[in-house]
Amino acid sequence: MSKAKILQPDGNYSFRSYFEFSSDTDEVLAEFDYAFVRKRLQLPSTSNQLEGLDELRQQLEDTIPYVTLSSETAKREILVAPVLSRVAVTCKRLLRIEYPLKVNNLLQGNLDYFIQSEHNLVVVEAKRDDLTRGFTQLAVEMIALSMLEDAPNIVYGAVTMGDVWVFGTLEQNLRTITRDITSYTLPDDLAEIVKILVGILE
Numbered sequence: 001m002s003k004a005k006i007l008q009p010d011g012n013y014s015f016r017s018y019f020e021f022s023s024d025t026d027e028v029l030a031e032f033d034y035a036f037v038r039k040r041l042q043l044p045s046t047s048n049q050l051e052g053l054d055e056l057r058q059q060l061e062d063t064i065p066y067v068t069l070s071s072e073t074a075k076r077e078i079l080v081a082p083v084l085s086r087v088a089v090t091c092k093r094l095l096r097i098e099y100p101l102k103v104n105n106l107l108q109g110n111l112d113y114f115i116q117s118e119h120n121l122v123v124v125e126a127k128r129d130d131l132t133r134g135f136t137q138l139a140v141e142m143i144a145l146s147m148l149e150d151a152p153n154i155v156y157g158a159v160t161m162g163d164v165w166v167f168g169t170l171e172q173n174l175r176t177i178t179r180d181i182t183s184y185t186l187p188d189d190l191a192e193i194v195k196i197l198v199g200i201l202e
Helices: 015-020 025-030 053-066 072-091 131-146 190-201
Strands: 035-039 095-104 107-115 121-125 154-160 164-171 176-185
Touching (some): 015 131, 053 072, 053 190, 072 107, 072 121, 072 190, 095 131, 107 131, 121 131, 121 190, 131 164, 131 176, 176 190
Parallel strands (some): 035 176, 121 154
Antiparallel strands (some): 095 107, 154 164
16 A cells, blocks of 8 residues: 655645654655665764864853753854854855755755855754754755755755754765764764864865
């Protein structure tokens, strides 16, 4: 018996819609003919000496005890934006925030954070601290980016609750999206997170 379709071809869906779905990630991605895999990813990581990391770590450690991180806005301003800003400065790449993107009526909305290089990188802030549904939204945004003109074969993404980061990749030629089984935390894994983000964009 064939499974009922999740998406209506004539429906309108924003990227945020996919976060709200109760369907599992693999079921949603099957609608776009993509397979879903969970495994340990071998992510790029820069070997260059990175400036400003010690100051950023100190800033995070000084600030976190004095800010309630119960809202998405607080997490964005205190945890996510400082890390991505440092990456953008290091790579001399434009950090786009709330970047509008529309491929079609199934793939449209705003990307929380987007940095473009030879490898596109998109970062999604997980709503309500739900990394699983956040990754589903991330995966759909990576599919949208893969459909742009001159899109690279591999698109990288990360979903974050602010203090926890999980990476993913989309491989166009294999039509596969992979979620890393490793997660990274702030502030302890700050150097690893930044090195991976810079490594992706270099």
